[in-house]
Amino acid sequence: MSDEIYDVVVVGAGVEGSAAAYYLAKRGKKTLLLEQFPLPHSRGSSHGQSRITRKAYSQDFYTEMMHEATDIWRQLEREAGWEVFRQTGFIAIGQYKGDFLEDNISSLKRNNAQFEYLTPVDFRRRYPMLRYPNDFSCVADPDGGILRADKALMAYQTMFKTFGGRLIDGAMVTNIKRGNIVTLETPNATYRGRSVIICPGPWASQILRPFGVKLPLKTLRISVMYWKERDNGSHASSKLLPFYEKAVRRCRGYDVYGLPNEEYPGHVKICLHSGPDIDTELRDQADDKWVIDLMKGYVREHFPSLEPSPSIVETCIYTNTPDEHPVLDYIPGNRNIVVGVGFSGHGFKLSPVVGKVLGQLACGETPSYSLTPFRIDRFPPQAGL
Template identity: 50%
Template sequence: MTYDAIVVGAGVEGSATAYYLAKNGQKTMLVEQFPLPHSRGSSHGQSRITRKAYTDDFYVKMMLEAYPRWTELETETGTSLFTQCGMLAMGTDGSNYIKEIRDALDKYHVPYEALSKEQLKTEYSINLPPDASGVLDPSGGILRADRAVRALQNQFLKLGGYIRDAETVTEIEPGAIVRIRTKKGTYEARKLVLCLGSWAGSFLSKHLDVRFPFKTVKITVCYFQEKNEGQYSVDRFPTFSFKRSVPYDMYYGLPAYEYPGLLKIFLHYGPEINPDYRDEKPDSSAQETSKKFVKSFFPEVKPNPVVTETCIYTMTPDEHFVLDRHPKWDNIIIGAGFSGHGFKLAPVVGRILGDLAMTNENSYDLTPFRLDRFNRRSVL
């Protein structure tokens, strides 16, 4: 059998791409190296932040499409995927974080509420530096991550798609018909889409002679106990971010949602790792940094984490994605480098990659996501 498309990688981006292709009548197979479901990559877990509050206006534009696409998936599958609790972005003047978000939201007329340091303390019991301020994006909230990936895969199967899990791709033979080989078989398709997550670098350089600068880093997620029951529950407190002008000083957090009474807070950065040995060395420094953050800014939260978990980011130097064709074989499409913020955009990423595979005209300027942009930039 020759498929119209094969998608390799069944994380949220690959699953969204396969779903979009099948929905557009493409005979599609989705291949995953691990047995499904799994927690080895970047798409597992119960929750992800979603928001329109971005500093880059092209992501704001993409999120305007992402929200209705998530709603469409909810309707198709009868599954609740989104909890709207708002998203609170906070930053210091020196970081320009809030100014850039406001400019980007203003460009697309997205409603938001500007909040001063005093308002943030009064309304949310957050102590911030004197030059800090915030923006509340009321449309933001929480996506149910595991449930969203399952919904994409289940709907893909209902649309006639095929899933082959626990099959590692060992060889690619490019051409007008692309062939991939695993230990269990050989498959061929007219188009190949690669959404390889943290394994993209080693795989692409080995099999397709594609190299671009990125690193895989381990993120340590900490859960902190609220002092007053219900104060930070999802019906009273938003998801949030905070950024200072100091390098590598960026935090994200979610209200008490996954575990009763526990806020989810994490530093946006971590040590570089081999994804095959993610938990070989614990990152105690990330825990200590998050503890200091909570102690300084959240007086109503106990500063010692009671639960910790880890995940992987695949970071590019500019923290933008790679959404492009292979430089030599235009029927091989690459989606990579989602830099810790790609989950919420998966329905749009899936459409973009699917349209590249089907050679449809794309509605976005993909210049920020091209592979060749790194040729003019310093590497990590």
């Protein structure tokens, strides 16, 4: 074991751990980022070409965070020198005057964010490629858009190193020993830090178990589906915006999201916001035929100008909490071990602010945002560690 002691050691170089490491190194903290797999990898939740970003949220606290997150995304792309965020705008689709759209509007209004509420007639006129029921409409959020996920992750990690951080990949943390100085063991070396931030994504239960922490997390395998346009260019970002649809009745209660033809030429990404419950290590054995069948029906009904079978299917993992809000908190009884987990399929856009508040907790500071919705003790202790 070397004598070196880091201010903070971050475990997990997905988008949340990388954002925390970036924040700390930029502040001059001596920071180590450990990742179990050789980078880049596609086994967790942060890989792929795109993610939606938006200020339109039903909950106030996310809209508030997204103001600063959007500014940090801009800073990050200036620092890295490549595009991370493409501001196309975003639409939340749902029943006109229904709870989902009304909640989005309240939250946008309370946070002084811009928006436009289309009538069902205007919605059909502006998006002629969509076929939703006549009482459907959308809230347009002009500050939303597309995050280039792989490039964003690379930007965090590159800038982290530029600011003096050390990133070691292929280093699985197998044991964490508490104390004023925390010791982290990997198969090849042992590291020490005054504080630790754990951002393990879907591997949470393995790393949290020795702390006596069992969270009610579910890991879901998500099929990322791309559907070919019949008419090339009809779903480009100049015509269709990234969208999220509250599919309360039609899609067995699941929501659906999508992005315009921006990644694979001539293909639109449309996915179910759910999937089969999996064991992370056995993910490739999961049966997701039901998801693909459900989405075939959805695309046939609502996107008539797309081929009704996906031509590309990739996979990714969600780590969901019961209320779909992450845990951003100390491990109970440990003021120098912080955890960020359970981002429930919507954490990418939030990562600049998540990285900041996790970093603040690790430095013993008061976080810039209320973390009440994200407390670990909102879940009663689970049996069966």
